[in-house]
Amino acid sequence: QGARGGSRGGGSRGGSGYRGGTNRGSTCQGSNCHKAGIIVGSVIGGILGLIAIIFLIIFCCRRYRGRPSESNASFITKSSTNERNKTYQTYEENYFKNGDWMSRYYQYGQWHGPHLMSITFDHATGRVTGHGYDDVGKFTIDGTFSEENQRIALTKIYALGTGDAKENFGHAVTVQLIWNTIHGQFEGKWFVQTNNYRGEDKFELKFGGSSESFLEKRVD
Template identity: 50%
Template sequence: MSVATINNIRLQLGHCVIPILLALGNFGNFFTTWILIRTVKQRANSCALYLLCAALANWFVINTVLISSFYGLDHLEPIHISNVLCKLRWYGAHVLFIASRNFLIAACVDRWALCSQNIKIRSFSQSKIALRVVFFIIIGSILMAIPLLFFFNNSSGRCAINPSYNLAYTSYSLTFIAILPPSLMILFSFLARHNLTMIRSRVKPIDGDKTRDIHIHKRDHDLIKMLFGEVVMFCLTTCPFPCITLYNFLTVPITSNKTPIRVAIESFINFIIQPLLNYTYCCTQFYGGGGDDYDSGDYDSGDYGSSDYDSDVDYSDIEGLDGTTSLAIYIILLIRNWVLSDDTSQPSDVTFVYGVHSTSNKINVENLNSLFITGQWTSRYFQYKQWHGPHRFSLSFNRRQLEVTGLGKDNIGEFSIDGIYSLNTRRIALTKKYQKGTGNSSQNLGHTVNIQLEWNLKERLFDGKWYVTTEKYQGQGKFELQFDQ
């Protein structure tokens, strides 16, 4: 194979692949940004905020640097003429790349913190903390990329690494691209996965607090899986770049001994890795993440009452279609699901119950245990513009383990209850599981209702919200709970 043939293959490959990456990247990052913005608006989610910032950084990369690379296939790029543009091009690209990597690392740390059994560590997974972290990441990325202003110039007639900084740039790439980011991502991803496997087990915190379960909200599970997919994609597409940089540095002394065919092959491999493979991660966040599995979660979901709308598409039919059609239909269903969904997101039970104390409950209560009494309780819930109830049922509070269980019956059917509570915050988180085949057959689907309540000193009862999420219905509403006898 001749040098001209290899160069022609490289040129044709760029003409074919780069437009595909641009199309997939803009399409994917648009929908990723749109979906994550909706998530952040519905409920301030720290992980979603990090992934949103990463998607925006990736979008800027592909619409600046990747377009510049495509233009350079057939034209002389301005960076080879202006030394200022040369430095700014590499500096700006690395600022965006560093920011994207750091946002992904922050998301991994956030998911690990969310799944932690330590309350202080879990406090990191908060939106107000995430906003500060985003600010520091932006400033840090701008500062970390400053060395690139010295590493690159066009003194040789092309915008390339200054030979005097070959060692420094190679060390920089290995440290801040090949070693630290993947190591931190993999470490905290495995720690988060490890915590997830233990999330349902009994744990005793080191502060001597009572034993309690940790519940992770279903959407947090989806974000964790999406994050794991992005980490894998990042490692596969980004790590080869510092490796080829190291190879180029080690072979500098024998550059004059390289044959033209070897130089052409090395140039071809460099082109595949940079820009094609290196920018693939920026274009595949929407496709590589694993957050599309909305059927998983720690708890079941179901209707509280009848559904507001019915799904007229059978998701199982998609399996028999080809990949392109399946992707198109899935995206349509995903968009439809988000458009029709209500604001039904809820905090995790542990975050709600053991989180920040409410400012409305500052008045001292002589005997906090008197709020959580085993016996008969009544409740009512608000749905479809009216109150339903009251309904009477039994609750039993375990003061040693700070857990609550119960049984009862309402207009939907018979149900069982389990949950957790806190004397300090005076909050209760309940999981209400209906027994299928009892009560109203059209409304009782054996589903689960998640309830989060806080003591209302003025009304002398617990009030809060119920949450329901199923394939056909998503909703939330007011809920009141009061001791009867």
């Protein structure tokens, strides 16, 4: 009897107190509640949208890193945007000379090279071919150039099984260069996209068969 009576009485009083507490504690009523819901939903939606945009940017950067913004064929047809570095050639000036060239590239926070490569320019067809050896391995060169725009676009293809086995996957490297009159050399960037690595950075090419061609190890 005491247990049952206590249970009924306690339950009744407890329920009444709970209902009263709910009414007194609620501040979300009518249009105010609706507006609050809209604000909270907008904030949450904005945060989720921002996160999605960040992930999309990261994905695009990783996907397109190591890929030039334009093809080699398109690159050489453009005039230099830096007129200060552009020199209008005469018959006495020939920046596209057959023979030994020195190259170096910037990767992993430091310059690699100079490396010797033999290059041949076919002025009738605008094609450039060659071969060489660098830190990665032995490679061949095939590409195109424009005497008018003073540009070179190369594809370096490494011979698998030569050089550094950790770096050489028999992959291709795109190199796009513009003549720099001040430094007396071609300058630009290299681009690599493989299943194992994606990257891009500075590349320099200077005529002459001596490492003294690069007098200064610039990192700018």
